[in-house]
């Protein structure tokens with residue numbers, strides 16, 4: 253089996269896929285796209301992924317897009333090593349429901365502080381004309397870019413994003429408590445854990461690790477996933493925003 257992953261080191265969606273490939277001990281080749289340079293909007297990439305976002309997986313010539321779909325796909329095609337989906341259909345459905353929640357809530361919410369804090373200086377340096385042309389070339393994120401503009405999302409948007417993330421930590425706490433932990437669905441790590449992981453890593457990278465410190469089971473979960481064998485190869489040097497953007501190292505959200 254040959255896996256070729258089009259992705260970006262700091263992209264949260266890409267980190268989900270790298271984690272699953274590493275957890276399953278699958279070797280893979282990577283093509284790293286520079287999202288600020290617009291590599292994801294080039295015609296040859298749009299031919300693979302018409303949404304103009306990473307990640308995209310090429311598995312033996314078959315193209316699979318969307319990180320949630322890709323990690324479920326990987327768990328189906330490489331099931332023999334570390335199965336990340338519960339066998340019981342009821343538990344399996346519960347895991348998928350939580351994954352939909354994660355895609356809708358933290359995965360979307362985390363984009364606001366990410367763009368405002370890490371990427372904004374890049375866009376602020378563009379002319380209005382260049383910025384609009386760049387925003388308009390994005391199949392999936394044009395409206396998001398226009399809402400941000402070259403001055404960034406207002407404080408109200410930042411606060412509501414932190415509030416949505418907080419509701420995620422509370423939901424995680426409930427899931428860990430109900431299942432007996434240490435993972436979201438009990439003693440085995442599942443795709444839901446992988447799915448939410450990059451949002452917490454991102455917030456910690458932006459200096460917000462205290463946001464779940466009053467929820468000990470979430471704090472313990474966070475330490476456990478950092479200790480997982482797949483974590484270090486997934487977050488290779490350069491995968492954190494603070495490693496790429498010097499201006500973030502002094503900034504507190």
Ligand SMILES: N[C@@H](CCC(=O)N[C@@H](CS)C(=O)NCC(=O)O)C(=O)O
Nearest residue numbers: 263264265305306307318319320393
């Ligand atoms: N639902 C998609 C979302 C993918 C996505 O938003 N990717 C971001 C990086 S995490 C991206 O490529 N952004 C590029 C852009 O906004 O132009 C998935 O999970 O794969």
